[in-house]
Amino acid sequence: MLRAVAILLLLANLGYYAWTQGRLEALGLMPQEQHEPERLKGQVQPDMLRLLNGPRSAQPQTAGPSPEATGPDAEAPATPPEPVAASASETTEAPAPATLAQASTPVAQEPETTACWQAGGFTEAQTEALRSALTQLDLPRSWQFNEARSGGRWIVYMGRYDNQEQVERKKTELRDLKVSFRELSTAGLGPGLALGTYSSEAAAEKALADIVRTGVRTARVAQERAESVSSTLRLPRITPTQRDAVAGLGALLAGKSLKRCN
Numbered sequence: 001m002l003r004a005v006a007i008l009l010l011l012a013n014l015g016y017y018a019w020t021q022g023r024l025e026a027l028g029l030m031p032q033e034q035h036e037p038e039r040l041k042g043q044v045q046p047d048m049l050r051l052l053n054g055p056r057s058a059q060p061q062t063a064g065p066s067p068e069a070t071g072p073d074a075e076a077p078a079t080p081p082e083p084v085a086a087s088a089s090e091t092t093e094a095p096a097p098a099t100l101a102q103a104s105t106p107v108a109q110e111p112e113t114t115a116c117w118q119a120g121g122f123t124e125a126q127t128e129a130l131r132s133a134l135t136q137l138d139l140p141r142s143w144q145f146n147e148a149r150s151g152g153r154w155i156v157y158m159g160r161y162d163n164q165e166q167v168e169r170k171k172t173e174l175r176d177l178k179v180s181f182r183e184l185s186t187a188g189l190g191p192g193l194a195l196g197t198y199s200s201e202a203a204a205e206k207a208l209a210d211i212v213r214t215g216v217r218t219a220r221v222a223q224e225r226a227e228s229v230s231s232t233l234r235l236p237r238i239t240p241t242q243r244d245a246v247a248g249l250g251a252l253l254a255g256k257s258l259k260r261c262n
Contacts, residue, residue, distance in 0.1 A: 112239035116261035117246075119253060120148075120232035126254045127231040133252050137245050139238060145231040154204035156211055157222035159184065159192020167191050177215050186224070195219055234261065 018024050122130060127145055134143060158181075161167050167183065170193060174181050184192040195211055198204040204221045211219055235246065235258070247258055 112241060114237040114239055115243075116234070116236045117238060117243055117258040118232055118234045118261050119256040119258050120230065121256055122231045122233065122254060124229060124231070126252075130233065130249070130252050130254075133249050134233075134246070137242070139235070139242055139246075142237060143233070143235045145233055147229060147231050150225075150228045150230065151199055152201075152223055152227040153225040154198045154201050155222055155224045156195040156198075156204055156208045156219050157184075157189065157192060157224075158195065158216075158219050159189060161191050164191060167193065174216070179211060179214055179216060184224075189222065189224065194224070197224070236261070 015024075122145075131145065158170060159167075161170070171181065171183075174193070174195070179195060181193045181195050184190045184194050195216070196204070196207045198207060201221060201223070208219060208221055235243070238246075243258060247253075
């Protein structure tokens with residue numbers, strides 16, 4: 001019994017093998033084709049097929065698979081290469097052109113305000129020393145020295161007395177003669193008395209003659225101040241920084257301080 005069943009199974013397997021291989025085509029027995037070539041030939045541009053939610057490649061494919069490769073056994077396209085993602089990250093990290101332009105543009109500084117300053121009363125020697133120092137500073141070329149000449153001053157003079165007691169006694173005499181006076185304490189003349197002040201020696205001599213007629217006998221003409229030349233430094237339109245540089249010259253300013261121009 002078992003032998004008969006085994007023989008039947010062997011015959012069935014041989015018949016199935018012959019059927020699948022087309023050996024029974026003469027008998028009208030043949031398997032149905034599964035690859036459907038008619039459907040494959042009807043496809044239009046199968047290489048443009050794309051999954052809606054699948055990964056997109058960085059560059060479009062230039063060549064599609066052959067129609068034979070689009071059958072049921074065809075494999076899915078590979079994942080796009082990683083260098084595309086790397087280049088995208090490099091693009092996002094690159095600084096924007098506007099940011100670079102802002103960083104390279106220097107910030108403009110507001111200019112300092114300017115003002116006019118001056119200092120006066122310099123002698124000729126002081127002026128030359130100060131002039132030499134000013135040329136070494138960063139100053140506008142408009143700075144200058146203005147020269148002023150002062151004429152001599154002459155007086156009708158009484159003195160010089162040895163002590164204040166003599167001065168007081170002469171004051172009493174002049175009051176009795178109704179002659180005006182002022183007391184002197186300057187070096188070389190004090191203690192003494194000035195009976196008048198004049199801009200020239202000739203004017204003082206004439207005044208002395210008039211005073212002598214009043215009864216004054218010991219008066220004479222003397223020069224209270226000699227003719228002199230003084231200079232004033234003028235610094236128009238300098239900044240606070242430049243003013244501090246001039247003030248820092250110290251002893252060359254001879255004790256003079258910078259003041260606003262009139």
